[in-house]
Amino acid sequence: MKQIKLDSIQSLFKALSATRTLYLPVDTPAGADFKKYEDGVLWSGALNTNRSAKDFFFPQTENMMDFKVEGKTIEIIEPIRPDEDFVVFGVRACDARSFELLDKVFLCDPVDTYYKNRREHGVIVTVCCNKPAETCFCTNFGIDPTAPGGDVACWQDADTLYLQANTEAGEALLQSAADVLAEADDSAADGVKETVKAIMAKLPIQNLDLSAFTEDNLLNLFGSEQWKKLSEACLGCGTCTFVCPTCQCYDIKDFDTGHGIQRFRCWDSCMYSEFTRCAHGNPRLSQVERFRQRFMHKLVYFPANNNGDFSCVGCGRCLAKCPISMNIVKVIKALGGANE
């Protein structure tokens, strides 16, 4: 294990950004978001960023290809694949788990080469949460914030940051910053871990009953009378889906540039009226069905196809951000118990 004093953390950021682009959570006028590190940029102390870290591998919009039209010929131009190595520092355990869930979607056959390319160029440095919020419920999904994962995991106490490499890429990253890091005892972060574990035990929504969300129970859940009430106030906006680290639906569109076509993909939302629009329109006619789709996907369909893994990491962003405060925890509480 390595260590560095927090008052010289800038030297670590300088070292990490010397060989590759470094992104880290930075305070904005409204909450924190990941920004590129430049001299003097300060690491935010916020528990979590407004937007999740999925942007690094699955950006909100990306160009897939261009078509250049001249007379009767169409030339297909492949976009330049970003081949720049980068490191994302300050990822929380929940977001780190979300990458594993996104991998299941994008790296299975046929492999999404755009996503894979970014995954191969990114190194993840996680940091243990020191002050979990009431909206945190990651433990329901087997996530342990005191073992936050990633290529390098970090813990911080009052004045020191401890770093532990989990992968070869992580070892190499720490090696590249060896000049500013000191050795630390492997048990140096144990005190922090114990403190955080004690806080986690007091979180109000850490013991949700998920027992009803099984493939066998799919039709019962699908047909539940409760969806109507749960979705009643839903505005049909895309906030929950866009701040979610595991929502992975996208649309592919052609943008007419005037002298060609830019084919791009962008995040889509099952909450929107145009989602999965076919010749006859959206197969889900009302907001009840769109709302149900989101939670059935996360709690039933996804686990049924992925060895029981729920497509939620309990980051709590949707709890904090939904304009009408309806969210997955309320849905789980309404439908998750054995009585449904």
Next chain:
Amino acid sequence: MQEAMMRRAKELLADGTVNRVLGWQKGEFAYDHTPAVFDSADQLEQFVYDDFTAANLSKYLVKETKQEGKILAFLKPCDTYSLNQLTKEHRVNRDKVYVVGIGCEGKADVEKIKALGIDGILGIKAEGDNFVVETLYGNQTVAKTDVLAERCVVCKSRKLMTYDEILGEDGEVINSNRFDMVEKLENMTADERFAFWQNELSRCIRCNACRNVCPACTCEKCVFDNVNSGIANTAAADSFEEKMFHVIRAFHVAGRCTDCGECSRVCPQGIPLHLLNRKFIKDINELYGEYQAGEDTDSKGPLTNFTYDDCEPSIVHERGVE
């Protein structure tokens, strides 16, 4: 107040005046209440009204007044402006709503509490002029005035514009300083102003929450949802489109926006969208005479009426010169 509201709701359900009640349902925490329709006295046990029942309920009446029977709506002063405007635009059938107007002292913004560095909120109790916030990390006391929502800090009116009965005290129209920030923006150079909005709008994720919550946005099909428009993307194709979305929306609600502030309340990225609308309100006041949308249900709006005193199109040039 909550008790009185629940009692009145049960009475009005029991005597058949209404068959449903539009209010707020208790959340998981102290601050995350959800708008809800209650159709029985039993369901009303979940009813809540406190410093965090901030959502404007009037837009739900577009849908609800198409249902059978009359609905009881508990409306705050802000919400009554919206209802009047929706009635004027024939989007809500006012005859199918029984409005119980409720006095309002302003609503708290939990984001402001969190911004004070208060984390892990387990409970919030109102005690006089303060909130005692119980957290995972100990109790903290904050003054209510320090965590009042921005729109309430510069509240334009505590007067109920329409109601069938009142619970609590009706208030007065307030000579507020809500245009201060707009003036500050007006006093910037064009470049500074552009940089301000560029910075704010660059955070937009096109979730459409501002549009979907807006009581003035009630089009059956929004141009931004129409694939045939050529611009209907769930994400902006370029940074110009981001700005275009917000500017077009501000134009479309100009003269109809009551300044309820829901757009900024719901923005997950904390963009002060209400400033765009307030600029229009301020301009309309200056160019067409003082006008407050939602004050009544029958006057002609400044942009849908013609008078000889109206400003000439050349005003754009005159005011646009730096």
